[in-house]
Amino acid sequence: MARARSHRPILTARDGGLVGCTRCTRVWPLGTSVCRRCGTPLESRRWSSLQRVWAWWIVGFVCYIPANLYPMLRTRVLFRVTEDTIIGGAIELASHGAYGIAVVILVASVLIPIGKFAAIAFLALSLHRPGLLDNHGRHKLYEVVEFIGRWSMIDVFVVAILSALVQLNVVAAINPGPAALTFALSVVFTMLSAQSFDPRLIWDAEDRARA
Amino acid sequence: MATAADLDALIACPQCDALHTAVEPAMGERATCNRCGTVLIAPRRGAFLRVIALAVAIVILMLGATFFPFLRVNVAGMKHASSVFDAALAFMDGGIMIGLSVAVAALIVLIPVLRAALVIYVLAPLTLGRPPLPGAVPAFRLSEDLRPWSMAEIFVIGVAVALVKVSDMARVDYGPAFWMFAALVVVSVLKDTMMCKWTIWRALDPTVRS
Numbered sequence: 001m002a003r004a005r006s007h008r009p010i011l012t013a014r015d016g017g018l019v020g021c022t023r024c025t026r027v028w029p030l031g032t033s034v035c036r037r038c039g040t041p042l043e044s045r046r047w048s049s050l051q052r053v054w055a056w057w058i059v060g061f062v063c064y065i066p067a068n069l070y071p072m073l074r075t076r077v078l079f080r081v082t083e084d085t086i087i088g089g090a091i092e093l094a095s096h097g098a099y100g101i102a103v104v105i106l107v108a109s110v111l112i113p114i115g116k117f118a119a120i121a122f123l124a125l126s127l128h129r130p131g132l133l134d135n136h137g138r139h140k141l142y143e144v145v146e147f148i149g150r151w152s153m154i155d156v157f158v159v160a161i162l163s164a165l166v167q168l169n170v171v172a173a174i175n176p177g178p179a180a181l182t183f184a185l186s187v188v189f190t191m192l193s194a195q196s197f198d199p200r201l202i203w204d205a206e207d208r209a210r211a
Numbered sequence: 212m213a214t215a216a217d218l219d220a221l222i223a224c225p226q227c228d229a230l231h232t233a234v235e236p237a238m239g240e241r242a243t244c245n246r247c248g249t250v251l252i253a254p255r256r257g258a259f260l261r262v263i264a265l266a267v268a269i270v271i272l273m274l275g276a277t278f279f280p281f282l283r284v285n286v287a288g289m290k291h292a293s294s295v296f297d298a299a300l301a302f303m304d305g306g307i308m309i310g311l312s313v314a315v316a317a318l319i320v321l322i323p324v325l326r327a328a329l330v331i332y333v334l335a336p337l338t339l340g341r342p343p344l345p346g347a348v349p350a351f352r353l354s355e356d357l358r359p360w361s362m363a364e365i366f367v368i369g370v371a372v373a374l375v376k377v378s379d380m381a382r383v384d385y386g387p388a389f390w391m392f393a394a395l396v397v398v399s400v401l402k403d404t405m406m407c408k409w410t411i412w413r414a415l416d417p418t419v420r421s
Contacts, residue, residue, distance in 0.1 A: 104368075
């Protein structure tokens with residue numbers, strides 16, 4: 001695998017009096033405000049991004065609470081109506097012997113969201129107190145959070161498919177519950193929170209230590 | 212004072228800000244950041260043309276996948292067929308849930324199609340050796356911004372989960388759209404791995420005219 005040749009020891013764009021564009025990787029003299037290649041606003045380090053990270057994080061967390069308390073699905077078979085919350089639905093699946101699917105739902109709707117809240121909070125807090133995890137570890141964690149966040153949408157899509165498919169007049173019907181909305185919002189807000197994070201901040205601690 | 216042309220030879224890693232001299236790797240190879248391993252340049256031979264072909268395929272498959280029946284459910288002789296479009300409109304009946312319907316339609320149908328269309332608009336003139344069309348830069352920016360919001364592949368996993376959930380209640384058959392949608396997911400993953408952002412941005416750069 002070829003690697004781009006670098007100046008050793010590692011020099012950052014900021015050390016070189018430059019600012020790099022996070023979108024197209026073009027560099028400009030420090031103080032340039034907009035990338036002339038792709039039009040993205042340039043900022044050497046987005047410290048203000050932390051405020052946005054926390055703002056989206058809090059909204060996402062607030063939405064996640066009702067998502068677990070209210071029903072995700074309303075299933076009506078003849079005249080019997082059952083309501084399933086996220087966790088209740090997974091337990092129901094497991095009791096029917098569909099353990100694999102129950103695990104997928106639990107991972108996508110419980111483990112990933114909670115893990116994401118913890119990971120983003122850890123990354124944001126660790127900028128002021130590095131030490132628990134080295135830069136490579138934290139960068140890996142950031143990449144995982146960025147990659148995996150979207151997959152929580154599975155449960156919302158499941159509800160959409162079931163509600164569209166199972167509409168059999170009097171025999172049976174499945175309809176979405178209020179948790180579908182708050183859960184979808186929670187996923188969207190945590191995705192925005194992760195996107196607001198500036199990963200370049202992770203690496204600055206190492207640079208400070210070297211200086 | 213470094214000129215704009217000198218700076219064009221440098222790359223700053225978007226993830227860790229490490230500065231590199233841009234050395235274009237051989238076709239099919241990748242240049243990665245020395246510090247954090249982020250892929251910086253990954254050129255492919257004839258990539259632009261292939262990406263356009265795949266994007267056209269996405270648009271056509273999505274049209275079919277959206278409106279043909281996707282799944283059919285059968286309970287005691289009562290049948291109901293549903294298209295992807297129906298799935299998107301599943302939240303339509305109750306007040307505030309309409310927003311969710313619009314969002315689902317956007318995530319699984321509109322955004323993937325829009326991204327494909329934008330990529331065609333940006334790359335078509337470049338493959339013909341012409342200057343980029345007006346608005347190509349914001350168009351490609353939008354396409355990249357929408358990348359995480361294009362969730363067709365997640366929808367497919369959702370379908371698998373949904374099938375297991377109804378299997379004890381009813382018999383489910385696949386419609387033609389199901390296979391179109393599955394193909395669509397493969398094609399869009401191919402398209403995204405084929406695209407080298409750095410090469411495209413460089414080709415769009417008004418300050419570089421090599």
